[in-house]
Amino acid sequence: MNLKNKLLPNKEQIKAFVKEDLGTPVHMVNLLKFKDKAEYEDGRETDLTGQEAYAIYSAEIKGHIEKVGGQIIFEGQASQLLVGEVDDLWDMIAIVMYPDVQAMMKMTSARAYDDIAIHRIAGLEGQLNIKTLEGPLAPLPKV
DSSP states (O other): OOOOOBSSOOHHHHHHHHHTOOSSOEEEEEEEEEOSSOOOTTOOOOOOOHHHHHHHHHHHHHHHHHHTTOEEEEEEEOOOOOSSOOSSOOSEEEEEEESSHHHHHHHHTSHHHHHHHHHHHHHEEEEEEEEEESSOSSOOOOO
16 A cells, blocks of 8 residues: 555545535545644745644634534544554544535635635645545445
């Protein structure tokens, strides 16, 4: 398995994400890796760490998530890998529930989102963002 942390989805990923909209709740699992020092695209000088820049984004995004009917289910520091191997463990894990794909797309396409996303991009080295759907993978066997 090849893992690549990224900051933004590509066009094919967005198309597939929207196409698979079942109109049901979506839980996004975010595996986050912070930069040691925040780097803003506009070149501004800062003494913020990547985690501190991301914290600015995190504090602001909560209201935007709630505005589209979503909620943050979990946020926490990744502390130890129990199963498997990775070269470098992610720093933080967050799980966010959206009522459906369209709610998330509405939030991330709003101008207000762009205004705060600069802190996310400045703070993150990369992330994995995994769409999950409620329910088992296959019907449970009858007992």
